[in-house]
Amino acid sequence: MLARSLQQIRRSSRLSLQLRAYASSPDRSASFAKLSEQDLPSLASIFSSPDTSLLTTLGDKPTATNDDLEPFNVDWMGKYKGHSSIIVKPKTTQEVSKVLQWCNDRNVAVVPQGGNTGLVGGSVPLHDEVVLSLSSMNSIRHFDPLSGYVSVDSGIVLENLDNYLAQQGHIVPLDLGAKGSCQIGGNVATNAGGLRMLRYGSLHGNVLGLEVVLPDGRVINGMKGLKKDNTGIDLKQLFIGSEGVLGVITGVTLATPVRPSATNVAVFALPDYESVQTAFSSARRDLGEILSAFEFFDAASYKLVRSHGHAAERKTFEDGEDAPFFCLVETSGSNKDHDDEKLGAFLEQLMESGIVNDGVLAQDETQIGQLWSLREGIPEAAGKAGRVYKYDLSLPVEKMYSLVPELRQKLAEKGLLAAESEGGNGDGPVKTVFGFGHLGDGNLHINIVADAYRKEVEQVVEPYIYELVAKYNGSISAEHGLGLMKAPYVAYSQDAPSLDLMRTLKKTLDPKGILNPYKCVTAE
Amino acid sequence: MLARSLQQIRRSSRLSLQLRAYASSPDRSASFAKLSEQDLPSLASIFSSPDTSLLTTLGDKPTATNDDLEPFNVDWMGKYKGHSSIIVKPKTTQEVSKVLQWCNDRNVAVVPQGGNTGLVGGSVPLHDEVVLSLSSMNSIRHFDPLSGYVSVDSGIVLENLDNYLAQQGHIVPLDLGAKGSCQIGGNVATNAGGLRMLRYGSLHGNVLGLEVVLPDGRVINGMKGLKKDNTGIDLKQLFIGSEGVLGVITGVTLATPVRPSATNVAVFALPDYESVQTAFSSARRDLGEILSAFEFFDAASYKLVRSHGHAAERKTFEDGEDAPFFCLVETSGSNKDHDDEKLGAFLEQLMESGIVNDGVLAQDETQIGQLWSLREGIPEAAGKAGRVYKYDLSLPVEKMYSLVPELRQKLAEKGLLAAESEGGNGDGPVKTVFGFGHLGDGNLHINIVADAYRKEVEQVVEPYIYELVAKYNGSISAEHGLGLMKAPYVAYSQDAPSLDLMRTLKKTLDPKGILNPYKCVTAE
Structure with missing residues (x-):
C-alpha cells in the first residue's frame, strides 16, 4: 500500500509540474451553456449514424467511458488536459454545419480537432467544450493528374495523402514529424511549416481552395481547383493559420508538385556563424532550383546527439568533430546526374574557400537517413539529457544565432549555468543551451536543458527571450502557432492595431465566440 | 465648320460606344461628401510639401489643370473616365494615414491608385472620389542579400524593383507586360499573376509582409521579413487581391528568388488538345524544377500573328505551320548545360512519341525574343484585325479549351460567324474566335475579333460565356480582378455565402464605405 501511495504522490506532483504552464489559464466563460443529458437526443438527431458520431459520458446510459474520451481531451505531450464530455465525429460537411448551428444557437463552445498533434494546446478543450473531431471525414475527393491538384476531406492523415500522391508521382508540398497522425485540415488551420517549405513555399501559396463551415453553420464552398481566381476577397486565406477560431475547415484543395526522382544529402562542419550564412548564400545561388533543405545546428546540439542519440557510436567527420557549427543541405530534383554534379561543385567550392572545415556526402538511402538523424535526432537526445525548455522562434537569418550566446550569458550572470555547459561558470541547474533549426526559413529552435523544470530558470528566460525576439523584429x-500556450504573449510579436483588427475579425465571424475559445485570438 | 461638327459627332458616338461597358455603372452615392475650395487648406495642412502633394482644379487659384488630372482620372485603355478634382500624392505612410483619417471623418470617397495599368476600371474614380496616388512613395527600404527579402514602398515601379534586384543577383517573382508602369502595391492589391507564376507561385506565398493603412487611418505594420510567423490571423492575406477596398497598401516585403543564370525557350506544333495536355504533363515531370513557363495558343491565334504580327514575314516551322495547337515552353535554371540536356531530352521524347509535329529551339537571346513574340504578339495582332472582345478566364486545364469551339458554335448558330473564321458559315461580323494563355496556370484568354463592337455579338456571348465558366467551376x-467591369458578374464565380462574407468584411473594415467605392466588393 505504501509503495502505491508514494507512486500516486509522485504522479500527482508530476502532473502539477506539467500543469504549471497553464496554471493561469482563463476561467470557464459563464456565457457558454452547459450541456446535459436532455440535450443529447436533439444533438444525436443530426447524425446519420449517431452510434459512431456521438461519444458522450453524460447521462444514465453513456455511449463512452472517460478513457474513450481521453485521446480527445488530452494533447499528445500530455501537457494540456480538457474536460469535455461530448465528442462529435461528423461524416459530412452537412453534419458539421448542423453541429455548429446547433451549438451556436445554444451558446455551446466547440473545439475543432484534427490529429491533435499540436504543441501549444490549441486542439484540446480547456473546460467542457464540445470536441468536433474531423477524423471521420478522410476521403480523397478528386485528383487531377494533369494539374496535380488534389481535393480532399480535411480529416485525411497527412501521410495517407502523401502515400496516395506518391502512387500518382506527386508529393504533398508539406512534411512534418507528426505526418503519421496529423491531418491536412489541422495543418492548414495552423499554417504548418515543416521540412519542405524552403522548396515549395507556404500553405498560403499551395492551398488552392477551402471548404469552411462558419460558426453559425453557413458553408463557404471555395473548393475550386483554380490557381488563378481574382474575384473578390480571397476568403480562404483568412482561415489558413487562424487555428480554428474563425471557422471549421472541412475540405482542402492543394496544388501538389511532381515528386522529385533524385535526392542528395550532405552535412558539413563550419568554423563560425558567418560561414554558415555564407554557405547558405552560396547554396541558394549554386543549388538554386534543387535546394530543398538547409538546416543548421550548433556544437552543443551535435554534442547531445553524439552523447545520447542514434549517432552516439560513431564519428561523422575526420576533421570537423569539434567545429562550432554544422549544416545539412538536401537537394531534390528530376535528374540525379545533374544534381550530383551541382552539389559536388558546391561542396568543392566551400572546401576550397575555407568556409567549410570538413563534410560528408551520403552515398545511398541509408546514409541519407543517417545524416538526417544528426539533425532530426536533436530533440530526442535533448529529452534524454534532462528537462527541456523549447522555444520556436522566427528571426532574420543574420541575427538568428545571436540569441543563443545572449541567453547563455544571461543564465551565467544569474549563476544558473552549470560548468559543463558552454560558457558555464558554476553549479547551476542548466546543463546546456543550444540552437538548431531551419536556417533557410529563418526558424530557430532554441532549447534549454536543465536538471528539472525550475521556476528560477523560467523567470530568467521567459520575459527575456520574448523581449529579444521583439528587439530583432x-x-x-514561427510554426507552432499560439494556441493556449502563447496567446498571452502575442503582443511581443504583433502591434496593437494588428491585434485590434484580429479581435474585430473574430467578433465579426464568431459573434458568440463559440469556436476554439480562450486560444489564439479572442474577441476581448 | 461642317467638318468639325461631323468630327465631333463621330467622336461622341465613339465615346458612347466606349462608355457602353459602364453605361449602367452605379450612380454617385449621396452618402459621400462633396469637397469644395473651403476644404483645401485643411487637407493641404496634412502634407510636408503641399505644392507637390496636392493637385486640384478647385477654387479660384487651382494648382492643376484638367489635363494635369487626366492621367489620374482615365485608365490607360481610355475606357474608364472619372471626374475627380483632387489628387493627393503623399510622401510617407503617416501622410497616407492622415489623408484617410481626414476623408473618413468627412465621408469623402477615396480611390487608391498605383500605376493605373488595370484592365477592369479598378484604379480610376467613377465620380468625384479623391485619388490617392502612391507614386511619390517609391523607395527601397531594405534588402537582405542573405535571405533575398526586400522591403519597399508600395509605389515603386515593378521594373525599377526588378532592375535593382538584378544588380543583387535576385529577381522579382512576378513579371507582367505592364512592368514599366505598374507599381508593386497595385500588383499586390490586385494579386497580379503574370508570366513567372508557374515557377514562383502566387503573391499570397511570396509577400512576407505588408504595411497597410485602414480607412480610418490606423496603420497595420506587418513589414517583418519573416517567412514563418504563426502569431494569430495572417492579416496581410486579407489585403492581397482585395483591390483596395479594405485598406491602402503603403509598404511591401517580398521574398525574392536568386536570378536564374540560364534560360531556354522552345515552341512546338501539336496535332490536338489532348497532345497539349500530354506535353504539359511531360514537361512537369521531365523539366520539373526548371520549368518556368508553359504557354499555348491555337491555330487561329497563330494565323493572326502570321497575318498581322511581327512574325508575319517568316514561317516558324518546316512541318507544323498548319497545326491546330502550339505550345511555348521556357526553362530557367542555374546551370545551362544541365538545362539544355533536360530540354533536349524532353523535346526528343515528344517528337518520337508523335505528341509533337514539329518544333524549334531558340539558339540565342534574339531567338528567345522571337519565339516569345509568337505568343506575346497575339493581343497586338488581334487589335490590328478588328475590334476585340477579351475574356480572361480560369478553368480546369482539361476543360480549358472546350470553351473556344463551344463559343464558335454558338456564334455560328446565330449566324454571326463570318465564313473566313474557323467553323464560320456565313457573312456574320465575327472574323475569328481564338484561345491562348498560361496553360500551366489554367488561365485562358479567349478573344473574339469582330468588324465592330456590336450589341448582337455581346448579347450572344456575355451571359453565355459566364454560364460556361460557372458550369466548369x-x-x-483569372488575374485581372473585378474592378468596375466585372463586379456585377461576380455571382458567376462566387456563391452567396462567400459574397455575403465578403460584404461583411467590407462593412467591418470600412464602415463608411469610403475606399474604392462601387468596385470589386461593396457593403450592399
Whole structure:
C-alpha cells in the first residue's frame, strides 16, 4: 500500500509540474451553456449514424467511458488536459454545419480537432467544450493528374495523402514529424511549416481552395481547383493559420508538385556563424532550383546527439568533430546526374574557400537517413539529457544565432549555468543551451536543458527571450502557432492595431465566440 | 465648320460606344461628401510639401489643370473616365494615414491608385472620389542579400524593383507586360499573376509582409521579413487581391528568388488538345524544377500573328505551320548545360512519341525574343484585325479549351460567324474566335475579333460565356480582378455565402464605405 501511495504522490506532483504552464489559464466563460443529458437526443438527431458520431459520458446510459474520451481531451505531450464530455465525429460537411448551428444557437463552445498533434494546446478543450473531431471525414475527393491538384476531406492523415500522391508521382508540398497522425485540415488551420517549405513555399501559396463551415453553420464552398481566381476577397486565406477560431475547415484543395526522382544529402562542419550564412548564400545561388533543405545546428546540439542519440557510436567527420557549427543541405530534383554534379561543385567550392572545415556526402538511402538523424535526432537526445525548455522562434537569418550566446550569458550572470555547459561558470541547474533549426526559413529552435523544470530558470528566460525576439523584429511562434500556450504573449510579436483588427475579425465571424475559445485570438 | 461638327459627332458616338461597358455603372452615392475650395487648406495642412502633394482644379487659384488630372482620372485603355478634382500624392505612410483619417471623418470617397495599368476600371474614380496616388512613395527600404527579402514602398515601379534586384543577383517573382508602369502595391492589391507564376507561385506565398493603412487611418505594420510567423490571423492575406477596398497598401516585403543564370525557350506544333495536355504533363515531370513557363495558343491565334504580327514575314516551322495547337515552353535554371540536356531530352521524347509535329529551339537571346513574340504578339495582332472582345478566364486545364469551339458554335448558330473564321458559315461580323494563355496556370484568354463592337455579338456571348465558366467551376477573372467591369458578374464565380462574407468584411473594415467605392466588393 505504501509503495502505491508514494507512486500516486509522485504522479500527482508530476502532473502539477506539467500543469504549471497553464496554471493561469482563463476561467470557464459563464456565457457558454452547459450541456446535459436532455440535450443529447436533439444533438444525436443530426447524425446519420449517431452510434459512431456521438461519444458522450453524460447521462444514465453513456455511449463512452472517460478513457474513450481521453485521446480527445488530452494533447499528445500530455501537457494540456480538457474536460469535455461530448465528442462529435461528423461524416459530412452537412453534419458539421448542423453541429455548429446547433451549438451556436445554444451558446455551446466547440473545439475543432484534427490529429491533435499540436504543441501549444490549441486542439484540446480547456473546460467542457464540445470536441468536433474531423477524423471521420478522410476521403480523397478528386485528383487531377494533369494539374496535380488534389481535393480532399480535411480529416485525411497527412501521410495517407502523401502515400496516395506518391502512387500518382506527386508529393504533398508539406512534411512534418507528426505526418503519421496529423491531418491536412489541422495543418492548414495552423499554417504548418515543416521540412519542405524552403522548396515549395507556404500553405498560403499551395492551398488552392477551402471548404469552411462558419460558426453559425453557413458553408463557404471555395473548393475550386483554380490557381488563378481574382474575384473578390480571397476568403480562404483568412482561415489558413487562424487555428480554428474563425471557422471549421472541412475540405482542402492543394496544388501538389511532381515528386522529385533524385535526392542528395550532405552535412558539413563550419568554423563560425558567418560561414554558415555564407554557405547558405552560396547554396541558394549554386543549388538554386534543387535546394530543398538547409538546416543548421550548433556544437552543443551535435554534442547531445553524439552523447545520447542514434549517432552516439560513431564519428561523422575526420576533421570537423569539434567545429562550432554544422549544416545539412538536401537537394531534390528530376535528374540525379545533374544534381550530383551541382552539389559536388558546391561542396568543392566551400572546401576550397575555407568556409567549410570538413563534410560528408551520403552515398545511398541509408546514409541519407543517417545524416538526417544528426539533425532530426536533436530533440530526442535533448529529452534524454534532462528537462527541456523549447522555444520556436522566427528571426532574420543574420541575427538568428545571436540569441543563443545572449541567453547563455544571461543564465551565467544569474549563476544558473552549470560548468559543463558552454560558457558555464558554476553549479547551476542548466546543463546546456543550444540552437538548431531551419536556417533557410529563418526558424530557430532554441532549447534549454536543465536538471528539472525550475521556476528560477523560467523567470530568467521567459520575459527575456520574448523581449529579444521583439528587439530583432522576430516572431515568438514561427510554426507552432499560439494556441493556449502563447496567446498571452502575442503582443511581443504583433502591434496593437494588428491585434485590434484580429479581435474585430473574430467578433465579426464568431459573434458568440463559440469556436476554439480562450486560444489564439479572442474577441476581448 | 461642317467638318468639325461631323468630327465631333463621330467622336461622341465613339465615346458612347466606349462608355457602353459602364453605361449602367452605379450612380454617385449621396452618402459621400462633396469637397469644395473651403476644404483645401485643411487637407493641404496634412502634407510636408503641399505644392507637390496636392493637385486640384478647385477654387479660384487651382494648382492643376484638367489635363494635369487626366492621367489620374482615365485608365490607360481610355475606357474608364472619372471626374475627380483632387489628387493627393503623399510622401510617407503617416501622410497616407492622415489623408484617410481626414476623408473618413468627412465621408469623402477615396480611390487608391498605383500605376493605373488595370484592365477592369479598378484604379480610376467613377465620380468625384479623391485619388490617392502612391507614386511619390517609391523607395527601397531594405534588402537582405542573405535571405533575398526586400522591403519597399508600395509605389515603386515593378521594373525599377526588378532592375535593382538584378544588380543583387535576385529577381522579382512576378513579371507582367505592364512592368514599366505598374507599381508593386497595385500588383499586390490586385494579386497580379503574370508570366513567372508557374515557377514562383502566387503573391499570397511570396509577400512576407505588408504595411497597410485602414480607412480610418490606423496603420497595420506587418513589414517583418519573416517567412514563418504563426502569431494569430495572417492579416496581410486579407489585403492581397482585395483591390483596395479594405485598406491602402503603403509598404511591401517580398521574398525574392536568386536570378536564374540560364534560360531556354522552345515552341512546338501539336496535332490536338489532348497532345497539349500530354506535353504539359511531360514537361512537369521531365523539366520539373526548371520549368518556368508553359504557354499555348491555337491555330487561329497563330494565323493572326502570321497575318498581322511581327512574325508575319517568316514561317516558324518546316512541318507544323498548319497545326491546330502550339505550345511555348521556357526553362530557367542555374546551370545551362544541365538545362539544355533536360530540354533536349524532353523535346526528343515528344517528337518520337508523335505528341509533337514539329518544333524549334531558340539558339540565342534574339531567338528567345522571337519565339516569345509568337505568343506575346497575339493581343497586338488581334487589335490590328478588328475590334476585340477579351475574356480572361480560369478553368480546369482539361476543360480549358472546350470553351473556344463551344463559343464558335454558338456564334455560328446565330449566324454571326463570318465564313473566313474557323467553323464560320456565313457573312456574320465575327472574323475569328481564338484561345491562348498560361496553360500551366489554367488561365485562358479567349478573344473574339469582330468588324465592330456590336450589341448582337455581346448579347450572344456575355451571359453565355459566364454560364460556361460557372458550369466548369471556373473563374470569370483569372488575374485581372473585378474592378468596375466585372463586379456585377461576380455571382458567376462566387456563391452567396462567400459574397455575403465578403460584404461583411467590407462593412467591418470600412464602415463608411469610403475606399474604392462601387468596385470589386461593396457593403450592399
